[in-house]
Amino acid sequence: MKLPLDNKVVIVTGGSGLIGRNFIRAILEHGGTAIIADINERTSKEELIKLKDTYGAEQISFFKLDITSAKSIARLIEVVSITYGKIDAIVNAAYPRTKNWGKSFEDITYRDFCDNVNLQLGGAFLVSQQLGIFFKKQGYGNIINLSSIYGIIAPRFEIYGNAAFHGNTMTVPIEYSAIKSAIVHMTKFMAKYYKGCNIRVNCIAPGGIFDKQPAKFLKNYNFYGMNKGMLDQTDLNGTLVFLLSDGSKCVNGQTIIVDDGWTL
Numbered sequence: 678m679k680l681p682l683d684n685k686v687v688i689v690t691g692g693s694g695l696i697g698r699n700f701i702r703a704i705l706e707h708g709g710t711a712i713i714a715d716i717n718e719r720t721s722k723e724e725l726i727k728l729k730d731t732y733g734a735e736q737i738s739f740f741k742l743d744i745t746s747a748k749s750i751a752r753l754i755e756v757v758s759i760t761y762g763k764i765d766a767i768v769n770a771a772y773p774r775t776k777n778w779g780k781s782f783e784d785i786t787y788r789d790f791c792d793n794v795n796l797q798l799g800g801a802f803l804v805s806q807q808l809g810i811f812f813k814k815q816g817y818g819n820i821i822n823l824s825s826i827y828g829i830i831a832p833r834f835e836i837y838g839n840a841a842f843h844g845n846t847m848t849v850p851i852e853y854s855a856i857k858s859a860i861v862h863m864t865k866f867m868a869k870y871y872k873g874c875n876i877r878v879n880c881i882a883p884g885g886i887f888d889k890q891p892a893k894f895l896k897n898y899n900f901y902g903m904n905k906g907m908l909d910q911t912d913l914n915g916t917l918v919f920l921l922s923d924g925s926k927c928v929n930g931q932t933i934i935v936d937d938g939w940t941l
Contacts, residue, residue: 680708681922691771693721699910714742744800766819829859836897868930884936903938
């Protein structure tokens with residue numbers, strides 16, 4: 678039986694992160710070959726061992742990647758394209774941030790703001806730019822970016838209150854909204870820029886993903902959901918697989934919101 682991602686070679690940046698590792702499993706489960714591209718070598722290799730036991734060594738590999746280094750990205754492209762003969766898609770799921778990430782609006786320094794924008798937005802740009810150059814030479818390609826509901830609407834500050842998470846008061850950093858909204862428009866820019874190149878660029882904007890948040894916050898968040906509220910990582914799989922598959926070949930420049938109607 679043919680699976681939707683049979684013969685697809687897909688790189689996932691941040692492939693050992695909360696969302697990234699779930700994307701890797703979804704790609705494998707639907708017949709694709711998945712490359713974990715992540716700067717965290719220890720966590721990635723631990724995940725790699727688990728996946729090889731289940732899916733086989735030929736379907737999964739790891740490459741240590743710094744998304745802010747053109748040299749590191751070029752090496753990734755070289756190794757993957759030589760090993761597998763092609764690259765079908767890149768999924769930008771990396772989520773780097775500085776040690777000061779998560780401060781309130783008044784407490785964020787200019788340096789922290791710029792550093793986080795450079796890491797997340799700059800990294801997504803650089804990966805997309807370098808893969809775009811490769812895809813043009815290859816004759817086709819597929820770029821999938823990851824935004825957020827807070828790239829679509831203004832934050833609902835009222836749901837946070839004084840809830841603490843990992844020892845810090847929960848809030849939405851201004852960098853997050855700036856980065857995620859910029860990714861939506863970067864997606865549109867690239868989709869139009871690559872007109873006639875057989876390169877598609879789309880974006881997924883997830884709602885909140887469960888990560889052991891405090892009960893009070895979850896209650897406040899879930900109030901705005903239509904049925905489920907807070908998502909699990911697996912709730913994004915259907916959209917990812919659709920955008921990676923040939924079934925979405927005419928979908929381009931779009932941002933698909935997966936949030937249980939939270940932004941309505």
